[in-house]
Amino acid sequence: MNANTRTLLILIVVGFGMLGLGMSSAKIYDTFCKITGYGGTTQQAEENLSEVIDRKVTVKFDSNVADNMPWVFKPQQKEMEVQLGQSGLAYYTVKNESDHPIIGVANFNVTPIKAGPFFVKTDCFCFTEQRVEPGEELPLPVLFFVDAQMDEDKRMDEVKEITLSYTFFESDNQAQQATETSGSNAEKTLN
Template identity: 50%
Template sequence: MNRWLQNKNSRLLITLSGVAIAMVGAAYAAVPLYNLFCQVTGYGGTTQVAETGADHVIERTVEVRFDASRARDLPWTFEPMQTSMTVQVGETALAYYRATNNSDHPITGMATYNVTPFKAAPYFSKIECFCFTEQTLQPGESIEMPVLFFVDPLIDEERRMDDVRTITLSYTFFEQESDESSATGRR
């Protein structure tokens, strides 16, 4: 009987250990899988990434508004250089944002982005964007950062998209912890 309990306890320990390992693995995989899901579906306003522009331009126009914000603890000024522009659907357009490091030390930041209305996200494609890479600004440095984009002509084939006349492209900058700042304890 005693041996039977030991085997049962061993099996339970192995099973629970396997569950714990699977949960840790799922936690690590959750963020990349969620990001992939958002990129594929446009869920939560996640835009698409394109290699090239659209293959044709149609007469329909869309007003694209630009929004900028930053994390409260990031000592940068961050703003769009234009508040809006009207583009033809399928037309490749170029917009700029400006960031300035107002601190006395270098800071690396990374921008997150989305579009509203969320249902327009699968049709909003970026070819080039400052949000694809980290941006490091020296003390007092200002940079102009481009975003090259288009609204996919397929938007015109979806009846539920007929009411979309304005799309807002929003960015939020967050400080990225660098190896240097983690070594000095500064964030």
């Protein structure tokens, strides 16, 4: 094998490697953020095993919907004060103002970004897609705690407030599920 052929093969392998990395980078980045809390990504846990300590933080709640999504989405409380390690239960409300069912998925983050690794959700509407019928209004709970280990991190000494923010988007599965639903309805009509 001559030098030109070897160089060509190396460039082809590198090119395919870069293409593969580019195609999977969003999933890799999402996994990285979930593990490290980078970018304000919160943590998830099955239950709260954190010790409750005296230090308190105020958790503020924010809500948004993607452009052209006919939902009204609001927190039921603007803020709540919790002790580190103490479980908190907050509710958001969503209403579908369209004339057809919509499946939504919520993305979330916290600010300040450095608080992400300490903000832990044990149950959240954001873990699954939400199907909301026309005119339907639903309460959406989120059960969370701020890990007491935050008190041991000197970078977190000035953090007195944490904002939990959600943005709802239409699910990528929207078109597929709409087709399945209309097919199911056609079958019911025939029977």
